[in-house]
Amino acid sequence: MTTSERAMTVSRGTGADHGAAAGHGTGISNPILGMLLFITSEVMFFAGLFAAYFNVRAAAPAWPPADLADKLHILPLVGPATVLLVLSSFTCQIGVWAIRRNDRRGLVRAIGVTFVLGVTFLAMQAIDYALLYEDGLRLDSGPFGTTYYTLTGFHGAHVLGGVLMLGVVLYRGMAGQFSSRHHDMVEATSMYWHFVDVVWILLFSLLYLLPGTGGGH
Amino acid sequence: MATTALTPAATTYRTGLYEWLTTTDHKKIGILYLVNSFIFFGLGGLLALGVRAELAVPGLQFVDEQLYNQLFTMHASFMLFLFVIPILAGFANYVVPLQIGAPDMAFPRINALSFWMLPLAGIIMATGFLTGGGAAAAGWTSYSPLSQDAYSGTGMDLWIVAVVLIGTSSILGAINFLVTIFKMRAPGMTMFRLPILVWTALVTSVLVVLATPVLASALIMLFIDRNYGGHFFDPASGGNAVLWQNVFWFYSHPAVYIMILIGMGIVSEILPVFSRKPLFGYKAFVFATAGIGALGFSVWAHHMFTTGAVYLPFFSFMTFLIAIPTGVKMFNWIATLYRGQLTLSTPLLFALGFLSMFLLGGINGAFSAVVPVDFAIHDTYWVVAHIHYVLFGGSVFAVFAGVYYWFPKMTGRMLNETLGKIQFVVMFIGLNLTFFPQHQLGLSGMPRRIADYSSTAGWNDANLWSTIGSLLIAVSILPFFWNVFISLRGGSIAGDDPWEGNTLEWATSSPPPPYNFDRLPDIHSERPLFDARHRREAVPALTVGPDASGHAEISAALGRPHDSPDSGSLAKGMDRSHGQ
Ligand code: HEM
Numbered sequence: 001m002t003t004s005e006r007a008m009t010v011s012r013g014t015g016a017d018h019g020a021a022a023g024h025g026t027g028i029s030n031p032i033l034g035m036l037l038f039i040t041s042e043v044m045f046f047a048g049l050f051a052a053y054f055n056v057r058a059a060a061p062a063w064p065p066a067d068l069a070d071k072l073h074i075l076p077l078v079g080p081a082t083v084l085l086v087l088s089s090f091t092c093q094i095g096v097w098a099i100r101r102n103d104r105r106g107l108v109r110a111i112g113v114t115f116v117l118g119v120t121f122l123a124m125q126a127i128d129y130a131l132l133y134e135d136g137l138r139l140d141s142g143p144f145g146t147t148y149y150t151l152t153g154f155h156g157a158h159v160l161g162g163v164l165m166l167g168v169v170l171y172r173g174m175a176g177q178f179s180s181r182h183h184d185m186v187e188a189t190s191m192y193w194h195f196v197d198v199v200w201i202l203l204f205s206l207l208y209l210l211p212g213t214g215g216g217h
Numbered sequence: 218m219a220t221t222a223l224t225p226a227a228t229t230y231r232t233g234l235y236e237w238l239t240t241t242d243h244k245k246i247g248i249l250y251l252v253n254s255f256i257f258f259g260l261g262g263l264l265a266l267g268v269r270a271e272l273a274v275p276g277l278q279f280v281d282e283q284l285y286n287q288l289f290t291m292h293a294s295f296m297l298f299l300f301v302i303p304i305l306a307g308f309a310n311y312v313v314p315l316q317i318g319a320p321d322m323a324f325p326r327i328n329a330l331s332f333w334m335l336p337l338a339g340i341i342m343a344t345g346f347l348t349g350g351g352a353a354a355a356g357w358t359s360y361s362p363l364s365q366d367a368y369s370g371t372g373m374d375l376w377i378v379a380v381v382l383i384g385t386s387s388i389l390g391a392i393n394f395l396v397t398i399f400k401m402r403a404p405g406m407t408m409f410r411l412p413i414l415v416w417t418a419l420v421t422s423v424l425v426v427l428a429t430p431v432l433a434s435a436l437i438m439l440f441i442d443r444n445y446g447g448h449f450f451d452p453a454s455g456g457n458a459v460l461w462q463n464v465f466w467f468y469s470h471p472a473v474y475i476m477i478l479i480g481m482g483i484v485s486e487i488l489p490v491f492s493r494k495p496l497f498g499y500k501a502f503v504f505a506t507a508g509i510g511a512l513g514f515s516v517w518a519h520h521m522f523t524t525g526a527v528y529l530p531f532f533s534f535m536t537f538l539i540a541i542p543t544g545v546k547m548f549n550w551i552a553t554l555y556r557g558q559l560t561l562s563t564p565l566l567f568a569l570g571f572l573s574m575f576l577l578g579g580i581n582g583a584f585s586a587v588v589p590v591d592f593a594i595h596d597t598y599w600v601v602a603h604i605h606y607v608l609f610g611g612s613v614f615a616v617f618a619g620v621y622y623w624f625p626k627m628t629g630r631m632l633n634e635t636l637g638k639i640q641f642v643v644m645f646i647g648l649n650l651t652f653f654p655q656h657q658l659g660l661s662g663m664p665r666r667i668a669d670y671s672s673t674a675g676w677n678d679a680n681l682w683s684t685i686g687s688l689l690i691a692v693s694i695l696p697f698f699w700n701v702f703i704s705l706r707g708g709s710i711a712g713d714d715p716w717e718g719n720t721l722e723w724a725t726s727s728p729p730p731p732y733n734f735d736r737l738p739d740i741h742s743e744r745p746l747f748d749a750r751h752r753r754e755a756v757p758a759l760t761v762g763p764d765a766s767g768h769a770e771i772s773a774a775l776g777r778p779h780d781s782p783d784s785g786s787l788a789k790g791m792d793r794s795h796g797q
């Protein structure tokens with residue numbers, strides 16, 4: 001077959017259809033599988049940070065060290081922020097369920113709420129950082145400060161990423177670009193958002209609930 | 218063959234620079250990967266020549282210790298992060314979609330993004346040489362506290378940023394491969410019909426997704442230590458230097474498989490084609506690959522035996538365990554060659570070079586896996602010999618085997634065989650001359666990463682030989698570049714399938730059209746092209762019909778729908794009989 005023959009007999013489209021054929025009907029769509037794998041890599045990223053946390057924590061004579069004990073407070077900010085973030089996982093899921101029913105208005109409403117909750121969480125974390133900083137807990141105040149800010153900071157950065165994705169979903173949702181058949185981005189974003197939420201629950205338990213060692217706190 | 222009327226000049230490959238800069242075609246991106254990687258191979262090679270020049274004779278002749286540290290650090294960093302890892306990803310980029318019968322990768326634009334992060338990272342890393350303190354100089358392993366800000370300057374930060382970028386590129390690429398392999402296979406291409414190269418790309422991608430993020434986290438923690446007063450890895454302030462080694466090797470041992478598995482895949486594609494036999498023990502090979510991937514996560518501490526901080530029996534045992542799947546592969550390769558009709562073309566030569574050199578590298582690695590022995594040879598030139606037998610003798614030979622094998626597909630033209638053989642012979646001699654004496658240096662106690670040594674230590678001869686060998690390697694690159702240069706312009710026309718290949722990439726034109734395939738053959742085994750080729754011979758014997766002799770070319774056989782319901786099993790039968 002010569003080039004000109006090829007051009008006549010085959011269009012770009014048929015070539016693409018052919019290769020994609022195996023993908024049809026096997027359930028999970030490409031973007032969602034991609035997101036699941038991306039989340040897997042994120043899990044490993046946080047696993048690295050957590051491993052470092054446990055390592056320096058185990059090596060420290062006291063955790064938290066005496067001068068930094070009683071710096072972390074669940075109230076008034078962190079506890080409520082946690083509740084809001086957990087709540088936002090539910091609202092996000094409600095949005096997914098809505099678009100699966102082709103309920104676009106429901107999607108926009110739920111994602112809008114989720115977006116606001118996410119932003120609120122970030123704002124509360126920022127205020128908390130400012131307070132802690134004034135209180136003398138800094139990134140460079142020993143392994144305790146370093147791990148605290150690194151872990152929560154990277155989580156915060158992921159929340160920010162999630163909020164941006166929610167913003168896009170919201171924008172596209174308002175433009176009516178999603179339907180019960182075409183809403184991979186909604187599903188993928190919600191998976192990511194749930195992941196961010198789970199990481200926070202782990203972090204919160206680790207940093208605020210797990211009893212300290214050595215120093216008597 | 219009618220299809221070979223398609224001359225290289227007539228393809229879409231000559232549409233200008235803009236097309237190359239903006240392309241999302243996996244084939245062009247694959248070629249970009251190769252070109253970019255070869256640039257860094259060249260740069261890394263020059264740095265290595267600097268290292269060898271300094272070590273040729275005792276005394277400091279060309280560089281001071283500080284610059285020497287930069288040379289070997291940047292040499293390894295270029296070679297590992299900007300050559301070996303990306304070039305294997307580049308081969309996979311080019312070949313995997315073709316071999317599974319897909320029109321492109323699952324996410325073409327992300328694929329382009331993954332590529333463009335690499336030159337950017339390379340430039341960032343290299344600019345370290347322009348900063349006051351020079352480029353990164355703490356070794357490619359960047360052990361703390363050497364890598365802390367007390368001992369290294371801006372070049373180290375640039376290095377960290379660059380490696381994080383490269384890691385991100387790898388992760389995005391790996392996700393892309395996994396989705397492509399899981400979701401974009403042509404009808405009939407079941408998992409156990411995937412060519413071995415695809416399997417190795419799959420396992421490599423799993424390793425990247427699981428291990429590379431851990432390196433990213435370690436690098437970011439190091440960055441925080443250096444720039445924001447963090448206390449992760451600095452023992453002086455409550456940090457833990459061995460923690461760095463743990464996270465680093467948790468990545469970097471799996472990474473040595475990231476640096477070899479696709480090379481093994483390349484060799485496993487080439488051996489069957491050039492010995493005219495199917496790969497011996499396909500499934501065993503697949504399981505061995507997966508086994509290496511899984512075990513790879515449990516051996517990282519064999520790099521840390523001498524820290525006293527790891528449980529020696531466990532990590533030593535696991536390291537030996539990993540030799541089992543590696544041995545299975547070795548056995549399969551040799552059994553594939555055994556009684557094959559060998560065609561000693563350049564791809565096969567490099568593949569044979571791979572087998573022999575990688576075997577040596579595995580054996581000298583096993584010495585290091587014996588804890589008491591490793592206490593003697595750790596951080597000596599023995600380890601340098603080991604890594605170069607596996608990475609140069611292994612990965613780099615596989616890369617050249619792959620270049621000679623797929624160049625005709627990529628460009629439509631053959632590389633020159635004579636030049637290829639000259640390159641192979643000179644390179645093979647140079648490699649052994651450079652690295653074999655390093656065993657002896659290691660055994661007699663010469664530490665790695667030193668700029669100078671005493672003239673009375675008994676290391677003079679071996680070092681001089683090693684330097685001469687490295688010049689030979691450099692010389693061997695010249696016929697290669699010349700070969701590529703002249704073959705691109707005037708190499709003989711390749712045709713669709715110059716090697717009588719087994720896998721789908723040979724079923725389309727050379728180079729393939731942007732959408733890859735006009736039509737695909739039926740896929741009943743991991744060698745669909747073999748089946749198609751032999752069906753036309755078998756069909757006349759079984760179904761005597763008027764058109765039985767009219768199909769003298771593969772493309773005709775490919776285009777034909779099922780001749781009969783059992784054409785698949787017929788092809789399988791042929792497969793076995795051909796396999797002897
Ligand atoms: C049977 C297979 C292998 C065994 C038993 C083995 C064992 C080892 C051991 C024990 C070490 C640490 C030596 C020391 O620092 O004292 C080592 C280092 C190393 N190995 Fe292997 N290895 C094998 C295969 C490979 C492969 C396939 C690659 C890469 C393609 C590789 C790349 C490296 C590198 C880069 C280092 C040095 C890291 C450094 O300290 O800079 N090895 N190997």
Ligand SMILES: [Cu+2]
Nearest residue numbers: 470473517519
């Ligand atoms: Cu290792």
